[in-house]
Amino acid sequence: MSKGDSFENSLLKMIFQATAIANLCDNASSSPLTNLFVALHKGDPGEAGVMTTSESDYGAYARVAVARTTVGWTIATNTVTPAATISFPASTSGTNTITHFSIGSVTTGAGVLFYSGTVTPNIVVTSGVTPQLTTASTVTED
16 A cells, blocks of 8 residues: 555655645654654665664764754655755764665664665765765655
8 A cells, every 4th residue: 555645745744844745743742853863874774773773883973963853854756965065073983875865763772763765875984984974865754
């Protein structure tokens, strides 16, 4: 079963920009998420994965918080992109090849993985490298 395109866009706006879907859901709980957390992965976390599945572990790595607003995310025809480049901490040690990224619910730990996607080209992280996801990084609702 598929979703209608207009509902897909509404769903993305609810998740990424905290925009209510009239008569269906809103963002008025007592403590809604104000940020989503972006993680880097050394392999595909898959649909059954959580945010820690194959997560990067280079020295100084940390997830990056991105606001659930139009300042944080751009939505166009079933696709979400960061509104600005997302820069992760520069590596202080270790080597990782980043193949995927994810967007989830927590700053550390397993958390709920909402979406994931591939990083093309892969990012080879060595000491001194600052990995970035650009506004060309996309997540598609299908």
